[in-house]
Amino acid sequence: MKSYLPFILLLVFTSCQELIDAPVPDLRWDAFDSPNAKPLTATERKALEGVYSIAIADDNFGKEAALKWTYVASEKDTAYYLSFFCSEDVRYFICQGKRTDSVILLNGYWRNVENTKTGKVHFTISAADLSGGNSSAAEQRLSLQIRGTFGVKDDEPEKKISFSYLRPLNTKIPYYLIAHRGGGRNNDLLPASENSVEMISLAAQLGANGIEIDIQVTKDGVPVLFHDARVNDRLTTKTGIQGAIDSYTFAELEKEVKLKRGGKIPTLKEALDTILTRTPLEFVWIDCKYKEAIPIIRTLQKEYLEKAKSRGRKLEIVIGIPDEDVMAAFMKLPDYKNIPSLCELDTVKAQQVNANIWAPSWVKGHQDEEVNAMHAKGKLAFVYTVDVPKKIKEFMYEAKFNGICTNRPTMAAYYYYARQ
Amino acid sequence: MKLIFCFLFTLLFLNTFAQDTTLHRFKGVFFPYPMDRPAKFSVGLTFTTMPYDITEELHFQIPALDVHLLKRVSKKLALDMRANVQVVQNLLTAGPRWATTLNDRFSISIGNEVGYWFGAVNTEGIRTRGHGFQNVPHLAIGHRFNRRVLLTFRAEALMNFGIKTYAKDTELTSDYRLFGGSTYSLILEQPFYGNKVLTIGLRGIYTDFFWQTWSLFETFDRNIFYPQVIIGLNL
Structure with a gap:
């Protein structure tokens, strides 16, 4: 023994x-x-x-x-x-x-x-x-x-x-309550997988009026919602499929891969369709993790903005620019200055691409001067990704941002709707 | 990670039949036993696997230099001092440890260590820094095998307090539970070459805050599992 x-x-x-x-x-x-x-x-x-x-x-x-x-x-x-x-x-x-x-x-x-x-x-x-x-x-x-x-x-x-x-609920000044990863991360133990159609359907119940989603591209060029560059145990159940997501076709992923907390890997098209037809969400931040995906993301953005308009549905869809590589790819798009976008880089680069929204990280603080400068140009400023409850309150009540991206949208929703 | 565990446990299993000499007796710094020499010293490495809950797709192990000194105060009482060094973030602990034998094979110790951790790293181009205190009461039970291979089971309670993290001069977060979790270690100390003693240990850390992850500013109020491998050489 x-x-x-x-x-x-x-x-x-x-x-x-x-x-x-x-x-x-x-x-x-x-x-x-x-x-x-x-x-x-x-x-x-x-x-x-x-x-x-x-x-x-x-x-x-x-x-x-x-x-x-x-x-x-x-x-x-x-x-x-x-x-x-x-x-x-x-x-x-x-x-x-x-x-x-x-x-x-x-x-x-x-x-x-x-x-x-x-x-x-x-x-x-x-x-x-x-x-x-x-x-x-x-x-x-x-x-x-x-x-x-x-x-x-x-x-x-x-x-x-x-x-x-x-x-009554406060709704006087519009504020963007953006849920991270389509509503929340896998480690938040919500009843849906991050970046899934099920999570997107849950996001509004968690207090969000907008979502951030992460885009990778499959071997056959299909943009899909997936945060990591590789299929791994964090995001998927064990099926034997591991490795870079762009080494599999979408058909292979759809057939073989199940997301860790339920559901399948959705295409960007499925996700946008869900947002438009099934939810009251009004804002989508497409965080592009793969610069080659920018042209196809733009095509889908345009298609769904037109669909929303034709349905009389208020819906903003912005292409996220997280780094210089994606920025370079974005600037190759025709008429890129008129494409709705969100830039995580500095305010100079945000203005260079004429981004509608500038979105710095929360660790950089309130940055009132930069936020005011963006407002003066008719642009918005969001802060990401704030999860500490007292910091959510601080950024919403004391800073001048127009929106917040968070894994704690229920907390942000309380601070917004209960504000007097 | 599990393969590494399997390998280490196999090694542990086989090493229970290892040779030794009287020079090796009770030289291990973890083994709970009255001090039979003025001091015991070990140097090694700890490897802590960062769980997906904390690091997401970046699934990696963080090595840290582990320096451990046990200084005799009286036969049963020793001062236990330890440093976990990663340069950009470090933990220093010190505290008393009282040990006694139960019989020829079993011995126990109880103790309490107070620790201070501190670190500074660049996060997204911003200089962030953090520091905090730990209080770690612990209990260890040791079993000496026939050939003086020493096996220790050690349990610790983790208490975190005074945690402060900053980006530049802006305070980011400081709210964590005082009773942050617990750790459970199984540590083998056995003869190596010369009169050295090798330490191989596995430590399961269940906590809502692990000091090596301060720069991630996570807010979970639930315990997360951090497996840690301890390798050391008792000089």
């Missing part, structure tokens, strides 16, 4: 890291799944949006939460989600709503994205409270309370929590 001890320890030692995850709990709830429960009307949904105080909480969700509806559309119907962006601890809730004759039901889950804490939530709202009876709309909303329970993982929700309406 003594002889086998090292090997047993080896097994324990090397297998521990696979255990960490934060799966979405089982969301079955009899009352919510009952045939008597009907979808909420647009008026009922709208009435629930706002900033609420968290009146009772047996945990650390903070003092306030901003509640906002989003949707995911499909060919058959549209699913609506109410997100709660909490003021503390990077916590959020994502719920769906239904109503019975007397009560509104919200069913979903909560998560702290910085760790693995998650659980079910069940909320109820008196339908009379929401309809308001004889009181005015303003009076009715001020008395609105959302009461419910939350649990841990798949345990039935038992801890009480309630929300009291305070004020």
Whole structure:
């Protein structure tokens, strides 16, 4: 037995890291799944949006939460989600709503994205409270309370929590809340893979109104969403395929490769189609990791900007310029100064390509002077990639940027929508 | 990485049958045993694999020079001093260690080390710097094999405090848990050439903050696994 001890320890030692995850709990709830429960009307949904105080909480969700509806559309119907962006601890809730004759039901889950804490939530709202009876709309909303329970993982929700309406959401000054990698990274343990169609569909529920996506190109010239230059264990399940992504055709990748947290590697075209037709997202930052992809990215950018325009849909798509190589390739495009772009290099280079947006790294600080200079030329300035909660607040409240790219969009959404 | 582990564990397994002399007795700096000499000194390397959670596609190992001195205070009490040096970032620790034998084969030690780490690197063209403190209480159990090959299991609690990181003079982040995680090591110390003793160890570090990753400014509030290989020569 003594002889086998090292090997047993080896097994324990090397297998521990696979255990960490934060799966979405089982969301079955009899009352919510009952045939008597009907979808909420647009008026009922709208009435629930706002900033609420968290009146009772047996945990650390903070003092306030901003509640906002989003949707995911499909060919058959549209699913609506109410997100709660909490003021503390990077916590959020994502719920769906239904109503019975007397009560509104919200069913979903909560998560702290910085760790693995998650659980079910069940909320109820008196339908009379929401309809308001004889009181005015303003009076009715001020008395609105959302009461419910939350649990841990798949345990039935038992801890009480309630929300009291305070004020409407702030939307006075537009701000770009850009979720990194299509919504979040694999190591954030979200229920979708980074840079996947599923993650893009989730991004708005996480508070984003725009996304950043990473583009690589396959052997046969298809631009795909993939961050790393190589197929690897970080992004994909083990299928035997390893190596540079441009050594495989898209058909090979589609057939053989599964993304680590579900889904397939999407083409840029699929991603843009999803954004346009299924989500309320209004901004796309295409981060080009492969300079040869610039011409095909431009073709798709043009195609989807035209499609958005023809549908009356507000959608900006910018080509990201992260380095000098991509900048050189970008400047070879005809009429490049009129192509919507975002430049991560210095302000001189941003002006050289006539970038609509200048986007420096957060470690460089507020850079008020440079931001003001861009504003003076009618350009925007974003900061990337800010994940420390107190820094998100600082950059959003104290700096002069017009947008923020983050892996913590729920936190940025709280700071934006709750701002007074 | 797993292949390296397999290789090292095979080596560990085979080395339990190695030859030695009385000169090697209890010379290892990790083995918990009362001090039978004024000092024990080891120099070596640690190799820490940075997990995908932290480094993403850049999956690499960071080597660090590992200098370890155990200075006798009394028979059972020693001052344990250690330096992990990577030039751009370094960790210095020191603290008391008390050790005693349980029987002819087993011995234990308890101790506490206080550490200070500091570093400075250029990140995206910006000079960034960081420093912080660690407090590391630890417990070790040692088993002496028939031929005086020394095997140590050591557990440590990691407490991080006073972490400050800066870009130029702007403070970037300082919020991490005090009780940051724990480490578990299995360390073999066995005769090598001459009167030297070879150390081969595996250390599993589970923490929300590992000092060698300060420049990545990660914000996870969950423990991440960092496997570390320790190789040293007790002089």
